[in-house]
Amino acid sequence: MATTIADDLRPMHHPKTWVGKYVWSQDHKVIAIQYGVTAIAIGLVALVLSVLMRLQLGFPGLFPWIQPENYLQYVSMHGMIMVVYLLTALLLGGFGNYMIPLMIGARDMVFPFVNMLSYWIYLLSVLVLVSGFFVPGGPTGAGWTLYPPQAISEGTPGNQWGIVTMLGSLAIFIIAFTMGGLNYVTTVLQARTRGMTLMRMPLTVWGIFIASIMGLLAFPALFVAAIMMLLDHLLGSSFFMPAMMTMGQESNTQGGSPLLFQHLFWFFGHPEVYIVALPAFGIVSDLISVHARKNIFGYRMMVWAIVIIGGLSFLVWAHHMYVSGMNPYFGFFFATSTLIIAIPTAIKVYNWLLTLWRGDIHLRVPMLFAIAFLFTFIHGGLTGLFLGNVSVDVPLSDTFFVVGHFHMVMGVSPILVIFGAIYHWYPKITGRMWNETLGQVHFWVTFLGVYAVYLPMHYLGILGVPRRYYALGETSFIPESAHLANEAISVAAIIVFAAQFLFFYNMIWNLLRGPKADPNPWGAASLEWQTPQTPPGHGNWGPHLPTVYRWAYDYSVPHASRDFIPQNEPPSAEAPSEEAAL
Amino acid sequence: MSLISRLAEKSWENPGIAEYREPDSYRPAAATVGVYVYFGVATVIFTLIAAAYLVRMGIPSAVDHGTGEDWSPMPEPPLLWINTGILVLSSLAWEAATRASRRDDVTRMRSMVMAGNALGVLFLVGQVLLWWHYQTAGYYLSANPANAFFYLLTAIHGLHLAGGIFAGGRTLGQMAMRADGQRICRNVRLCTIYWHYLLAVWLLLAALLVVT
Ligand code: HEM
Ligand SMILES: [Cu+2]
Numbered sequence: 001m002a003t004t005i006a007d008d009l010r011p012m013h014h015p016k017t018w019v020g021k022y023v024w025s026q027d028h029k030v031i032a033i034q035y036g037v038t039a040i041a042i043g044l045v046a047l048v049l050s051v052l053m054r055l056q057l058g059f060p061g062l063f064p065w066i067q068p069e070n071y072l073q074y075v076s077m078h079g080m081i082m083v084v085y086l087l088t089a090l091l092l093g094g095f096g097n098y099m100i101p102l103m104i105g106a107r108d109m110v111f112p113f114v115n116m117l118s119y120w121i122y123l124l125s126v127l128v129l130v131s132g133f134f135v136p137g138g139p140t141g142a143g144w145t146l147y148p149p150q151a152i153s154e155g156t157p158g159n160q161w162g163i164v165t166m167l168g169s170l171a172i173f174i175i176a177f178t179m180g181g182l183n184y185v186t187t188v189l190q191a192r193t194r195g196m197t198l199m200r201m202p203l204t205v206w207g208i209f210i211a212s213i214m215g216l217l218a219f220p221a222l223f224v225a226a227i228m229m230l231l232d233h234l235l236g237s238s239f240f241m242p243a244m245m246t247m248g249q250e251s252n253t254q255g256g257s258p259l260l261f262q263h264l265f266w267f268f269g270h271p272e273v274y275i276v277a278l279p280a281f282g283i284v285s286d287l288i289s290v291h292a293r294k295n296i297f298g299y300r301m302m303v304w305a306i307v308i309i310g311g312l313s314f315l316v317w318a319h320h321m322y323v324s325g326m327n328p329y330f331g332f333f334f335a336t337s338t339l340i341i342a343i344p345t346a347i348k349v350y351n352w353l354l355t356l357w358r359g360d361i362h363l364r365v366p367m368l369f370a371i372a373f374l375f376t377f378i379h380g381g382l383t384g385l386f387l388g389n390v391s392v393d394v395p396l397s398d399t400f401f402v403v404g405h406f407h408m409v410m411g412v413s414p415i416l417v418i419f420g421a422i423y424h425w426y427p428k429i430t431g432r433m434w435n436e437t438l439g440q441v442h443f444w445v446t447f448l449g450v451y452a453v454y455l456p457m458h459y460l461g462i463l464g465v466p467r468r469y470y471a472l473g474e475t476s477f478i479p480e481s482a483h484l485a486n487e488a489i490s491v492a493a494i495i496v497f498a499a500q501f502l503f504f505y506n507m508i509w510n511l512l513r514g515p516k517a518d519p520n521p522w523g524a525a526s527l528e529w530q531t532p533q534t535p536p537g538h539g540n541w542g543p544h545l546p547t548v549y550r551w552a553y554d555y556s557v558p559h560a561s562r563d564f565i566p567q568n569e570p571p572s573a574e575a576p577s578e579e580a581a582l
Numbered sequence: 583m584s585l586i587s588r589l590a591e592k593s594w595e596n597p598g599i600a601e602y603r604e605p606d607s608y609r610p611a612a613a614t615v616g617v618y619v620y621f622g623v624a625t626v627i628f629t630l631i632a633a634a635y636l637v638r639m640g641i642p643s644a645v646d647h648g649t650g651e652d653w654s655p656m657p658e659p660p661l662l663w664i665n666t667g668i669l670v671l672s673s674l675a676w677e678a679a680t681r682a683s684r685r686d687d688v689t690r691m692r693s694m695v696m697a698g699n700a701l702g703v704l705f706l707v708g709q710v711l712l713w714w715h716y717q718t719a720g721y722y723l724s725a726n727p728a729n730a731f732f733y734l735l736t737a738i739h740g741l742h743l744a745g746g747i748f749a750g751g752r753t754l755g756q757m758a759m760r761a762d763g764q765r766i767c768r769n770v771r772l773c774t775i776y777w778h779y780l781l782a783v784w785l786l787l788a789a790l791l792v793v794t
Contacts, residue, residue, distance in 0.1 A: 110612040178623055185619050190612040195599045199591040216619065220627040224634070231734065236724035238652075239638065255652035255727065260637055264630065299594065307589075550597035571597045 026112035027538055028097045031119050033429075035093030038119075042126050043086035049078040051497050058490025060471040069157040071470040072141030077132070079144030080166070083272060084173060085126060087414055091279040092177070092215065093122060095421060096184045096208045098429065102528035103205045105193030105546045105568075107539045109183045118183070121176035129169035135161035143468060145269070148240040148261050152233040154247055163233060167226040174223045177215055184212040193527075195548035199303065200567070202526045202552040203296065206303050207282020210310040211275045217314070218271035225264035232256065262324055266317035273410050274313040278306055280417040281348060284370045286552075287420050288352055290524045291367035292359030293563055295553035298351045305344035312341045322393045331390045338388035342381070349378060360556065360563075364522075365439035369420030372447045373413050380409025383458065398468075401461025404454045412450045419446070419503070426507070427517030428528060431535050434514060438506040442499055449496035456485045525564045526552040617772050621779055624742060628783055631738070632790055635731045639794060655728050656721055658792060665708035666788060672701030673781045676774040683767040692757055695770060698777065699750040702743055709740050735787050739780065746776050 022030060053074050056066045066074075097115070101108055109115045132139035141157030142150060150156050151163050158166075188209045192201070201209075228239040232253070240261045241253035289296040296302060318326060318334040352374055361367065383405040387393045396402060419442075427433055461467075464477050472478055519534040532542040546568040554565040639653055679694035713733065721729045753769040 111616065178620075182616050182619055182623075186612050186616045189615055190609055192605060194604055197591055197593060198588050199593040216623050217626050220623060221630055224627060224630050227734065228634070231723065231730060235730075237730035238724075238727055239634070239730060255638075255641055257638060257641055260634055263637075264634065267630070295594065300590070300592070303589065547599060549599055551593040553594070554597075565597075570599070 024116065026108070026116045028101050028109045028112070028115060029429075029536065031115055032094050032097035034119050035097060035122065036090055036095075038123055038126060039086050039090040039094060042081055042130070043090070045130070046078045046081035046086060047497060047500070049074040049081075051494060053078065054490040054493040056470065058487045068470040069138070069141055072143070072468065073139045073157050073162070075468055076141050076143050076146075076166075077129075077139050080170075081129070082411065083144065083276070084170070085129065087276045087410075087418075088177070088215070088272070089122060090418060091276060091414065092184065092208060092212060093119065093180055095204075095279060095283065095418075096180070096212065098425070099204055099528060100184055100187050100208060101191065102531065102536060102540060103202050103526055103552075104188060104191060104196050105527050105541070105548060106187060106191035107541065107545070110187045110190050111183050114179045115183050118176045118179035121172060121179065125169045125172035125176060128165055128172060132158065132162045132165035132169070135165060137161050140166045145262075145265060146229070147265075148229055148232065148256075148258050149242060149244060152229065152241070153244070164230065167230050167233075170226045171223055171230075174219045174226075177219055181212040181216045184208060185216065193545045193548060196527075196567075199300065200548055200551045202282070203285040203299070203302055203306070204279070204282040204526075206306050207278040207280070207285075210306050211278040214271045214278070214310050214313070215275045218268045218275065220268075221264045222268040225261055225268070228264075229261065259321075259324060259326070262321050263317070266320045267314075269320060270317040271313045274309060276410055276414050278310065280373070280414040281306065283421045284373050284417050285348075285352065285355075286524075286526065287366050287370040287417075287424055288355050289553055289555065290424075290522050291364060291370070292356055292361045293523075293555045294355055294359040295551075295555055296351070297354040297357075298347075299551065299553060301347055302351055305348050308344045309341060312337065312344070316341060319388055319393075322390050323397050328390075335388055335390050339385070342385060342388075345381060349374070349381070364423075365434075365436065365443055366420045366424035366522075368440070368443045368447075369416045369423065372443070373416045373420070375447075376408050376416060376450070377413040380405055380407075380413060384409055396461060398466055399461035400457045400465045400467055403467050404457030404461060407450075407454050407457070412454065416447070419443075422507070424522070425528075427521050427534070428519075428531075429535055430511055430514075431517055432510050432514035433517040433521070434506045434510045438502050442502040442506065445499035445502075446496055449492050449499065452492035453489050453496060456489055460485060523562070523564045525554050525566050527567050530566050530568050611768055613768065613772060617776060624779070624783070627738065628735075628787070631731070631735055632787070635735075635790065635794075638727050638731070652726075653728055654726055655794060656716065656726075656732055656791070659712070659715055661708065661712050661715060662788065665705055665712060666784065668701055668705045668708055669781055669784055672698050672705060673774075673777045675701055676770075676777045680771050680774045683770050691770065692754075695750065695754055695757070695773075698773070699747055699754065702747045702750065702777070706740055706743060706747075709736055712736070732791060735791075739784060739787065742783075743780055746773060746780060749773055749776070 021027075025031060025034075052066060053071065055063055056071055097109070100106070135158075137158050137160050139158050140146065140151060140162040142159075142163065146163070146166065152159055156163075188201070188205060192198075228237075231237045232239050232241050236252065238253040238256035240258055241251065241256040242258065243254035244251040285296050285302060315337045316334055318330055319338045322331055322334075356371075383401070387396060387402065387405055423434065423439060460482055463479070463482055465472065465482055472482070517534065519531070520529040522529075527546060527548065528536075530546060531537075531540055547570075548567045549570050550565065550567055552567055554560075554567075556563050557565055641652070675694050675698035679691050679698060682688075682691035682694055713736070716729070716732075723730050723733045749769070750773050753766060753773060756766050756769065
């Protein structure tokens, strides 16, 4: 079994060489940055693919090198990269790795070696994924949902090699994720410092913790589905492949069930939405509380809501399959469970708003992103209520309404939180400060830009514009104005794309040249801001682990000398106790 | 404290530390927790495949109208039972190793760990022979979904056991290098639990294959 730091009282092993420190590192902070940089790099690929799609949709015919097959390949790779390789990897591998040990007062993850392996295996999965662009036939064009039989049948782009690299890469990714997830869960359970009870953990840790548990239980479904489809494709089994006629020839498969794949896929796929959303929920709670100088409203309810949402999200998967021809009673069940999830979700939204209510709100860049998240998330959540109803979903399914919905709720919302989080923690992670003006410009262009991109998509969807279509062609039900809207969306998308370079410039330039940051520039109470060094050194805490005396949200406490009390400050140091006040 | 009462804590009241003990004094080893969390993952994997098995099994009657062309179960050669017996013995050996470790009987512990590992390897060899037996008898993976499920399930189970043998081998290595005794005992216990878990999975899978 791996060595575990939590059980080990001897001094930690300090790497001596540059390679040991930054390449084969077992330090959670370095691994976090490796995860983050890799995820953002592959995310940029997905972003470029989305621009290519928008060019084609906005100005059909202008780019003859974008062929219908290419469009489908862009859609598929874009969707899968964004959901799995960017958001999951960045939120859990990146933020999870960086924040968990610091926020719970640990020196590192409990299995540092496994943690390192997790990153390198993740990198391998990314490389295998990218290799799909270079194999004969190119990457898969089956859509990010990879439904068989079309994913591995004649006529779908990449049905020979591209699908193999995709499925192989997913299987590798899941192995990497499982190693990481075991670490995150065990670390939260085992390595909390003295006084850090479960209910004293910041909501960021709660969100990441529950999302990790969900990932551990949901990714196996995708793993199994990927392996089974690989067997169908490479060895000719018939798990998912029914008897078919392709190109006038009878296939030698029979009896397999494409529906079985859909169930497996969405048993993973829906929880995946929350695997991405829960860390974002947690982070946004902390950003709002810190920058509004108020304790988070209804902390306990927030924790419970995270747990309940995590549990319920395993019971709703088939709302993605209303049009698959399943039994209407199932449809009724899944519509009901879907609507029930809206309750704890709405509680969270109210609590965020109530935290802001009468807060001492500082509209710095991280807070702007947090508030923007509230807009896009409420927006996407409401359209989700529409789609959760079978009778509304049936006509809207596979239209741009769905594209607008899921980009709002799980594309844009977590991305806004990630931006907010990067701005928020950048001073701690790098010891430097970014430029406020650039940050503000980046925020406003991005926020207004994504609305310009996604709001019209809902309207297009109601008109009946289908998703995953290369071009609309001549159709009587799609008016001229739809084409105009598509052009406008594409222009907005390109502007949003360009604005991201402000962000990269701001981050990279100030990494080298930025002014030295205060160790706790926002006056935050949680532990990660109380490290003896900024950026935190190896082992995080110097010779002694911190002791925790209070929850993470003591802001604007009456009679306290400052407007926040760090978690590791003993009660006697401040004198706000009841007796003293009386 | 029960989980419920911990989740009910009103952490915004009563800052302080008095009631919180030093964490190391009551928490189980991290490796133990890690293994139990992994059981959750493995259980989901096996359950989902089993569920897919049952779903897929129900389909052919609609396709081939009950002629058995689509789904025909595999026979159960004696080797299947021999392998099962080996795995049971392997688990028993580990159990004996754990008991020996509790009595500080180092020699017996070492020999039982070796036996447990060796029997584990023997089981894997037996499984490969079983595959080979089926292959020569014409039960190819592509011939029938029942076969495909069999190969898939045994492969994933076998990989898990191989992982266990790796951990068991490391434990032997630690004994050879006279590492910290407490750690060795803990690892022996963890391997034992892991073996029992895989035995239970195997028995359930075998039952599934036999009953259907
Ligand atoms: C500037 C940012 C983005 C733009 C312009 C964009 C644009 C697009 C476009 C044009 C499509 C294809 C629609 C179709 O033809 O069906 C698409 C699909 C998709 N996008 Fe994005 N997207 C962006 C960011 C994201 C993010 C952050 C996510 C993360 C969840 C995401 C997830 C997806 C998914 C899952 C699909 C569906 C793929 C499929 O149908 O198989 N996108 N996006
Ligand atoms: Cu869903």
